[in-house]
Amino acid sequence: MPGIDETLTFVPLSIAVLTVSDTRSLDEDKSGSTLAERLAKAGHRLGDRAIVQDDVDVIRAKVKGWIADPAIDVIITTGGTGFTGRDVTPEAVEPLFEKRMDGFSAVFHRISYDKIGTSTIQSRATAGVANATFIFVLPGSPGACKDAWDGILLTQLDYRYRPCNFVEIMPRLDEHLKRGTLKG
Numbered sequence: 001m002p003g004i005d006e007t008l009t010f011v012p013l014s015i016a017v018l019t020v021s022d023t024r025s026l027d028e029d030k031s032g033s034t035l036a037e038r039l040a041k042a043g044h045r046l047g048d049r050a051i052v053q054d055d056v057d058v059i060r061a062k063v064k065g066w067i068a069d070p071a072i073d074v075i076i077t078t079g080g081t082g083f084t085g086r087d088v089t090p091e092a093v094e095p096l097f098e099k100r101m102d103g104f105s106a107v108f109h110r111i112s113y114d115k116i117g118t119s120t121i122q123s124r125a126t127a128g129v130a131n132a133t134f135i136f137v138l139p140g141s142p143g144a145c146k147d148a149w150d151g152i153l154l155t156q157l158d159y160r161y162r163p164c165n166f167v168e169i170m171p172r173l174d175e176h177l178k179r180g181t182l183k184g
Contacts, residue, residue: 004160011159011167013073014047015039016066020079020089021140022054031078031138034145039076042154047072054080059092067096067131073170074157075133076148079140081124090124093137097128104136104152111151112144132173134166 017039019032026032029051036046048066052058059080066072080089094100104127112120123139125148134157138148159167 002155003162004155004158005162006160008160010043013044013157013167014071015044015074015076015157016048016050016072017046018049018059018062018066018075018077019051019140020054020059020077021051022086024051026051030142031140031145034142035076035078035138035149038146038149038154039157042158044157054086054088056088056092059089060096063093063096063135067133067135072133075135076138076153077136078138078145081126081137081139082122083124087124089137090126093135094126094128096130097135098131099129101127101129101134107152108138108148111147115143115147129173132170134170 017032017035019029021029026049032049032051036049040046050062052062059077063075063077066075077089077093080087080092105125108125109120109123112123123144125138125144127134127136129135136148136153138145155161156166158165
């Protein structure tokens with residue numbers, strides 16, 4: 001049965017939160033605040049937080065900087081996942097993925113469907129891994145951030161969650177870089 005194994009010790013992660021918006025300031029950033037509050041309540045550290053414009057190069061530069069930072073374990077973006085001309089977060093972030101996490105989008109949409117019905121198809125939520133850093137790209141609404149955190153990330157970013165979680169595999173995410181080239 002899935003759940004928390006209380007015999008294990010919680011492992012706090014350093015999580016960076018990026019809000020993608022042309023119109024919000026840090027004071028008005030409800031989605032970023034929702035994520036920051038939830039991750040802190042869970043016992044994690046807010047490694048960094050920023051707001052950037054809906055611009056592929058600006059988004060990509062910020063995410064690349066966090067990917068390269070060994071102090072950041074997880075990146076969560078919020079905003080820019082729709083279909084309008086300014087929604088470019090997936091285009092900015094997905095090329096950085098070494099591996100895609102297709103199951104994240106599927107589970108996110110399943111959770112979202114229960115709340116907003118077929119309107120969930122208007123989101124291009126996505127996730128992946130780059131340089132041993134988990135990256136989650138969420139819609140810009142506080143509700144979507146709550147759904148993703150409460151329904152997926154809260155447990156998957158908790159080392160105690162069984163039968164498995166992201167934290168326990170983190171030390172092996174870059175093992176392909178450590179063993180060198182395989183000869184065929």
